Structures are given as structure tokens and as C-alpha cells.
Amino acid sequence: MTIQTTRLSDPAVRAFVRAVNHHDREGFLALLAPGATMADDGAEHDLAEWIDREIFSSHGHLEVDNESNGGRCLLARYRNDTWGEMRTRWSFTVDEDGRISRFETGQA
Template sequence: MTIKTDKLSDPAVRAFVTALNSHDRESFLDLLSPGATMADDGSDRNLDEWIDREIFSSNGHIDVDNESNSGRSLLAHYRNDTWGEMVTRWDFTVDTDGRISRFETGQA
């Protein structure tokens, strides 16, 4: 059973999932701190290249199954046109200003 996006506990993570699912690149980028970083399956990636390839050019979509760590860790079904659907984990670091400075994802 999935958690509705508007019920996610952490405001920054909720906004991240909302922007990702609506393919709103501008809102997505506004959520990230300057110099934000990310990792996929344990390896740091170029953030701009990764979000273009894995989210915006491939119709990425996330359905959250479970959250923990005050809403900053997610277990979710993620799908895009490149890889299909897979169970993934997402972990977020949110700065005091409410912006995301790092996220890590990978297969769960």
C-alpha cells in the first residue's frame, strides 16, 4: 500500500516527490541547496546529468511504500522509461533552511 504524497511527513521530501512526479524541473531544482550532491547505488553521480537521465527525460515516477527517519528515508517503487519499475530506497539530508543538500537512492 502506498503513502499518498501529501501525507509524507517531511515537507522537503514531500515537495521533492511532488516535483518529481509532476515532472516540474524548476520546482525540483529549487528544492536543492546550492552544491547539492547525490549518489545512486552507493556511487556519487553528477546531479544534473542523473536527474535529466533518470527523472526528466525518462518520465520518472515514485510511489512511496514506507517512510522512516522522520520522513527522510523512503522505501518506494520507482519507475522510468529506461529501467521500468524497481523497489528503491531514498535517503535525504535536509538543511536547516528546508532545502535538500544530498539524496541517495538505489535498489532496495
């Protein structure tokens, strides 16, 4: 069963999912701490290049099925125009200012 975005526990993660699903690149970038990093399936990627390719230019969308670790770990169905839909895991590191300093994703 899908968890409504408004019911996600962690405010930064909730805003991240909302920005992805509304294709709000500016809002998405505002959630990131300076120097934020990310990895996909264990491989480090250039964050700006990856989000443009995997989220914004390909109309990415997240439907969260489960959350854990205070809302900082998600199991979700992710889809975009490039890859279709897949079951994914997401984990987030949120700094003391409430901004995301790192996220990791990959197939679940």
C-alpha cells in the same frame, strides 16, 4: 500500501516526490541547496546529469510504500521509461533552510 504524497512527513521530501511525479524540473531544482550532491547505488553522480537522465527525460515516477527517520528515508517503487519499475530506497539530508543538500538512492 502506497502513502499519498500529501501525507509524507517531511516537507522537503514531500515537495521532492511531488516535483518528480509532476515532471517539474524547475520546482525540483528549487528544492536543492547550493552544491547539493547525490549518489545512486553507492556511486557519486553529477546531480544535474543524473536527474535529467533518470527522472526528467525518462518520465520518472515515485510511489512511496514506507517512510522512516522523520520522513527522510523512503522505500518506494520507482519507474521510468528506461528501467521500468524497481523497488528503491531513498534517503535525504535536509539543511537548516529546509532545502535538500544530498540525496542517496538505490535498489532496495
